[in-house]
Amino acid sequence: MNFFRFSSPQTFYPLAGRLVPLFAALAAACAVAGLYIGFFVAPSDAVQGEVYRIIHLHVAAAWMSMFIYLVMAFWSAVGLGLGTRLSFYMTQALAPTGAMFCFIALWTGALWGRPTWGAYWVWDARLTSQLLLLFLYFGFIALTRAIDDPRRADKAGAIIALVGAVNVPIIYFSVTWWNTLHQGASVKPGGSSMASVMLWAMLLCALAAWFYSLAVSLARARRIILERERHTEWAAAEIARRGAGGRAD
Amino acid sequence: MHWQSVSEFLAMGGRGAFVWGSYGVGLGLIALELWLLRRRQRSSLRRLSRLQQLERQKDRP
Numbered sequence: 162m163n164f165f166r167f168s169s170p171q172t173f174y175p176l177a178g179r180l181v182p183l184f185a186a187l188a189a190a191c192a193v194a195g196l197y198i199g200f201f202v203a204p205s206d207a208v209q210g211e212v213y214r215i216i217h218l219h220v221a222a223a224w225m226s227m228f229i230y231l232v233m234a235f236w237s238a239v240g241l242g243l244g245t246r247l248s249f250y251m252t253q254a255l256a257p258t259g260a261m262f263c264f265i266a267l268w269t270g271a272l273w274g275r276p277t278w279g280a281y282w283v284w285d286a287r288l289t290s291q292l293l294l295l296f297l298y299f300g301f302i303a304l305t306r307a308i309d310d311p312r313r314a315d316k317a318g319a320i321i322a323l324v325g326a327v328n329v330p331i332i333y334f335s336v337t338w339w340n341t342l343h344q345g346a347s348v349k350p351g352g353s354s355m356a357s358v359m360l361w362a363m364l365l366c367a368l369a370a371w372f373y374s375l376a377v378s379l380a381r382a383r384r385i386i387l388e389r390e391r392h393t394e395w396a397a398a399e400i401a402r403r404g405a406g407g408r409a410d
Numbered sequence: 411m412h413w414q415s416v417s418e419f420l421a422m423g424g425r426g427a428f429v430w431g432s433y434g435v436g437l438g439l440i441a442l443e444l445w446l447l448r449r450r451q452r453s454s455l456r457r458l459s460r461l462q463q464l465e466r467q468k469d470r471p
Contacts, residue, residue, distance in 0.1 A: 218433060
């Protein structure tokens with residue numbers, strides 16, 4: 162199978178259309194299972210009581226916010242290196258979802274921090290670098306929307322995504338490099354310090370976040386493809402077909 | 411089952427505001443994103459379709 166075939170917007174568009182409902186269904190299934198285990202099967206935590214149940218959402222959102230930024234940086238590098246338009250479309254399709262997960266991570270972290278640490282916010286390395294990630298997302302979105310020429314916007318966005326990617330390992334390793342109030346990683350490659358039922362709830366929520374991000378970014382990429390490729394023959398035909406039928410899917 | 415009653419579940423050991431404040435805002439934002447995405451898709455398609463019609467009218471002699 163030739164994967165490069167799908168680097169063309171024309172072949173990617175229908176493939177993405179078929180994958181969106183599949184990923185959406187998987188996201189819903191994982192979310193329901195994860196939340197069920199998180200709220201009804203997992204016992205209370207010996208130290209934190211019930212408030213620890215926030216972490217199932219918090220960790221999934223925080224992982225996703227970092228991972229999406231890395232994927233954006235990857236597509237930006239591919240786009241700048243190979244000049245593939247689709248790479249830039251994907252970068253822009255991912256950014257709003259990444260920003261949303263980044264905000265959820267900060268918000269849930271604050272609501273967990275108040276009863277657990279006694280403060281909604283502290284300027285420790287983990288929290289500060291995660292806040293910087295949110296500003297990088299906002300910067301990327303603002304910059305790509307502020308530039309009228311879409312090709313220049315693509316390149317400017319790609320540079321922000323690449324430069325900002327340096328921040329992601331800083332967030333991840335901040336708890337090891339500095340003496341942070343934020344705890345160290347409970348789940349690392351090769352082992353976990355959590356009870357397995359809590360771990361399962363968290364991993365299912367993380368999987369749900371993955372599938373959700375895939376579904377939403379592919380759906381958004383389809384809209385960007387149609388907007389940017391509207392003068393090509395196939396996109397014009399697709400616009401005429403869907404515009405006439407009024408179908409939103 | 412871990413919970414004895416619905417009110418015990420909602421109370422979350424006295425931390426209900428924090429737990430439900432987290433999940434409420436998180437799931438609310440996800441619902442908002444899905445709604446905005448759908449709305450934007452529809453308005454984009456309407457705009458592209460309209461542009462196409464205008465361009466075709468212009469091309470006609």
